[in-house]
Amino acid sequence: MKFTISPQAQTWYRENLDLRPGDGLHFYGKVYGKTNVHDGFSLAFLIEKPRNPYYELQIDDISYFFTDNDVWFFKYYDLQIDYDAKSDSPIYTFVPEA
Template structure:
């Protein structure tokens, strides 16, 4: 499992969530919605400093991660996060690991 985040998407998170080095974005699966590989579940996130992440990647001192209880949502998948200028928001794309 890998999380990759484009520089434009990183900037969106930093600007919109007022992130500073040491902060984190916790990704998790939530009921309702869908992704390109999940039916009935969608990706959610919250600004939160990581305590004991199961997986994390850092860009510019900011952690993007998920915890043990979120493994079911990410297992066997990679997550690529891009930025969409038209909607001014991140785009999430899962692919098999």
């Protein structure tokens, strides 16, 4: 259960969400939608500082994380976050945990 975030996706988050050093991006599963491995649930995020994250990846002093309450959504998978220039947005792919 880990994240990888491409440099292009990091730039998109910083520029479009106005993230600054010390900020955090909390990823979680929400009802409705789907991912490549979830049916009926999709990925969402909130800008908030981490408080006891279950998993945290820090890049350029920005925390990308999920909490204990989110483990069910990420369990058995790693999340790869990349950037799609055509849609000008991040793309999310879940892959089996290594």
